[in-house]
Every structure is written in C-alpha cells, then in structure tokens.
Amino acid sequence: MAHKAVLCIIHFYVYFMHRVKRFTMISNKTKDSTMNDTHANSVGGTKSHRIYLLLKDAILSGRLAPGRKLPGELKLAEQYGVSRVTVRRAMQALDEAGLVARKPGLGTVVLEQPLDATVMTASVANLLPNMVKMSKASRVRLLEFCYVKPPEPVRESLGLRDGERVQRSIRVRMADDKPFSYLVTHVPEYIALHYNEADLSQTPLFALLERSGVKVDHAAQTISATLATHEVAEALDVSVGSPLIALTRVVYDEEGRGVEHLDALYRPDRYRIQIDLNRTGDEAARYWEPMAPEPHHRERESQEA
C-alpha cells in the first residue's frame, strides 16, 4: 500500500538542484567526500558522452559556428582533462550525428546545420493568437490521461484542499513530426470533468478550459532550465542529459482559484521563449515593460497549453 503508492511514480522531471563542484574536470567519481556541498551530481554518464553533449550543445546553439575548426583531439583531451580515446568517442559521436566532418590531416570542422529544424519562437505576449495556426502546424501525442491525487507542490499552487483530486495529462507536441515540448498539466477534477481524453488529444487545453466555462484571468510563469531524464529524453527524442527549457505556469480564474498547473519542457534547439521589452516610466523610476502583442505574428509562433 505504502509501497505501491511509492511505486506510483509519475515520470515528469523538473530539476531544482545541481551539484556544485570545484573542478571543471570531467569526473565520474561520486566519492568526493571533500565536497561540502550537499547537492548531488546532476550530470550522468560517461565522460565521453558528456563531452559529446557539451560540444553538440555548443554547435546547436551557434557558439561553435559552422565551418569553424575544432581543436585537435590531443588538445581537447588536455583541455577536458581526459584521455584522447575519450575525446575521440565524443568526436565520433558528433560525426555520426552529422554535426561535424572529420578528415585526417585536416581536423574536425563544424558542419552547417540544416535549418529546417526551425526554431520556434514563442513570444510571451503573443501566446494565444496563433492557436489556430499552431494546432494546424503541430500534432499532439497524449501519453497519459488520468485522475490522481495531486503532488504536493501542485496541490499547493492550485490552492486545493487536501483530498481533492486532479486530472493529469502528459502530452508531447510535435511540429513536422518532430517533438519539441513535453507538457504535464494538472487540472482540478471539477473542471476537468467537462472534457475527455479525445478532446485533449486534439484541442489545446486552454480552449477546453474556456469551453468549460472557466473565466481565465491571470497566470504566473517561472522559467528555468533542466536536464533531460530518461523518459523525457525518449519522448522528445534527445539524449539523456540534454539541456531543456523548463517552464512552470499556474493559471488562475477571476476568483483567484488555480485552474491549471503546467510543467513544460522544451527542446532549446527547436523552441525558444521570446520577450520584447519597452523602456518606459519617467526619469525617477524607469523600468522595462513587456511589449504588448503586435498585430503581425512571427513566422512560427506557438501556443500550446
């Protein structure tokens, strides 16, 4: 009972803490008892895989421009504090992934990345207007749809009484058959009863809420970053340990009741969050003000939950 309850682990992952480490050395040793920090390691994996991830991220993010030559294996080995074999594995993985081209005598150069993996940019201002465009351009895979007792943080943020249940759904959204977001939503049961599984796999949750008579009023969003764990990695088709944008949004109705709790994970190579700011205020108290939505939409903006 208690056991089984424990076993009922829902795998949606959001990271909070990460290991603090003195060295930039890539190390597998977890036995560093000289660590005064309590936070345990965040990065898993073999050294070669970690190096692969680093370089891959550098390439995909544009820090390593296409055409640029990487340092030699020996140099990289010294730089990362590992042997050449280890670096080599990472490089070969990059090669197989099509991120770099290697030639004996020449070196390793970063390849031009096919831009068709277009990065979607979601402006916080223009969240909703593109809903139609979005639902046409993207498909949803519903991984879970069930009613459960809410995890404590969710219960708290939604302001639910102890014992109230929520409807949880896990969806993966795809554009061009490529997954880019992993969405975990919790909705109070009394609201969620207005729609069913089929609705959710086709209609944005947002529309369902309004259809259910919910008077959406405001929301609080927090943006962070995390690493892909096994389940998420599989769903988003990335490797474990890849960086992900983590967004938590709690939506409230006009009476201040929480009506939706969203935990979203985004692939940064396919999705970004954009915020445009205006400088306003008088001399004494100037500040940034987020831009109001504009009539023209960006090419691939999106709204999804």
Added chain:
Amino acid sequence: MAHKAVLCIIHFYVYFMHRVKRFTMISNKTKDSTMNDTHANSVGGTKSHRIYLLLKDAILSGRLAPGRKLPGELKLAEQYGVSRVTVRRAMQALDEAGLVARKPGLGTVVLEQPLDATVMTASVANLLPNMVKMSKASRVRLLEFCYVKPPEPVRESLGLRDGERVQRSIRVRMADDKPFSYLVTHVPEYIALHYNEADLSQTPLFALLERSGVKVDHAAQTISATLATHEVAEALDVSVGSPLIALTRVVYDEEGRGVEHLDALYRPDRYRIQIDLNRTGDEAARYWEPMAPEPHHRERESQEA
C-alpha cells in the same frame, strides 16, 4: 492506438514496473546506430546514477512526499532490473545529498527538503526598480574587459558595419558570495568609451549606458537552455554539463541602433525568470498580456545588466 499504448508503457516503465517487468530493464546499450536523427538515444550515465536521478527528482518534485518510506533495496533492484549494489549506490547518493535518511532495520525515508531560499526570482516586468537593492545584495567579479572584433552573431544583431569593434566584458554576479550569473556583454566601441573597467566592476552596465547618454528604448530577449562549459562551470561553481538558463538580450536605443548585446547564463538553482500574465482582449481576440510592474517588489528580485 497500439503505438500510443507502447509509448505509454515505455514512458512509465517505473510507474507500471510491478506489472510490466520486461520493460523495466535499465540498459546501457541503446546501440541503435540506425539513428538517422542527430540525437542518438545513446543513453549516457551509469545505471546507478540514473536511478539516483529518478528518485531524486521524484523527491524534489514532491511525488515522493517527505516522511514516506521507500521500497527496500532488494525490491527496488528487482523493479529496476538491476543488482542491489547498483540500487545501493543510488540510495547512498541520495543519502549523501541529504534527500533521504537510512537506518538499518527500518528502511529509507524521504526527508523534508529545505526549500532553497536562495532562489532569486527575476520578474521581467520589474527589471530595473531593484537595481539599488540588487547592487547592494550582490557583488560582481569582472573576468574580462577588452575591445575586440565582434563575433558574427553579435555584429549582426547590433547592426554594426564590418570592421567596427566592440567592447566585451565578462562578469560573474554573486549573491552572498555565491555566483549565480555569468554575463557576457558586447557594446559598440563608441559607446563603451564613456566608461572604464573600474566603472563596470561596480556599476551595472545599464546605468553606465544611460550615463553615457544612450537613449535606451527597447530590447529583445530570447530565453533558452544550455550546458555549462569549462569556463562557465568554473566561474559559476557548478560541474561541467550542468543545465543553465541562457538569456540573450539585445538592447536598442531610440533610433533603433543596437547598444548592448547580452549573453547571460544563470544557475537555475539560484535564479529563475518569472513572468506574470494577464488575460486581456475582447471575445474575438483574447491573449495574454504580461503584467505591468507592481509597486511591491518580491523579496529577492534582481536586475543586473
């Protein structure tokens, strides 16, 4: 339908572990070299570490409530399809991380997690008003201050002519002597000449710009996620490969000229970005509107560049 079901099983292999045992194997080899996607699923990481991650995340996200007793090592080993030694490592890591308490004869219980009170929340709306508070509460370490030829992306976003130089600075901002952000700024030379190294190590760049007569007008921000590299990892006191919030901001003056290019990396365990939204617009075209700055500030808000 069938494939959806399979995906559910794969994804929740822990959830249904006690029922679907053949999918519970944690395996190191995903040798699918038939991957045409650039993101090979070669799962990195030791099994023990992956299990550690699973449990840690379950605890931190509240799915495993404090006080709850975990299944025994043997049971976990069977359920994860690994040996007891492997489970043990994960459990010991959890123990060292202070997430659980273990006692012979009793078992392993989840500990109450001291909520990291040091997480700063930066509201995009309230960026500037807290500058004073911020500069008192945080210190800056200036790592670099030089004039260079701008990297191509920077040159482009600032709208500089080919050959124009920029002043680059790298700063690390700390709160309570703990680093939380790594800031790389590029400012056109003709603006940067109005201040010097000493200024920058004490005064927010923002204030320096305005002091230099720049009429700041608007900015474009993009938020993403990335992995910590050597330099950054060392500066932020995290391990290489840790996830970081990546923010790029380009600031423009009233004439639309780029006056500052900021690349910021934040430790997600110490810094989050918060955006509060209001639902506005008429029936036909409703949308989210970022909240205007509020007179009351949150406790640990910050502004820094």
Added chain:
DNA sequence: TTTAAATGTTATAAAAATAGGACAACTGTT
C-alpha cells in the same frame, strides 16, 4: 622534400561499474 599537425588504428593496462551472493546487525511485529 621535409615538417608539423591532424585523424585513424591498434594494443595493453588500469579503473570503474555492475552482477550476484553471503552474512551480520538492527528493528518492529508476531
């Protein structure tokens, strides 16, 4: 042609992770 630098290849050894088992010590319950 020579030289330097890079990747490709091969081999061996060391280190780490994992599996599987056995047994002791501790705790609460029957």
Added chain:
DNA sequence: AACAGTTGTCCTATTTTTATAACATTTAAA
C-alpha cells in the same frame, strides 16, 4: 523468542569505460 524485512559489509567475477602508448595515414605549409 522467533521471524520477516531492512540496511551494512564483505567477497569475487564480469563487463564497460577510460588511460596510456605507439604507430600509420592524410594534409597543408615551409
């Protein structure tokens, strides 16, 4: 007192990952 369930400790064997070294091959430049 016996027992079932738990963690703690020890052991050996196997597999995987990493380190180290040596040498070959390719390429561009001096």
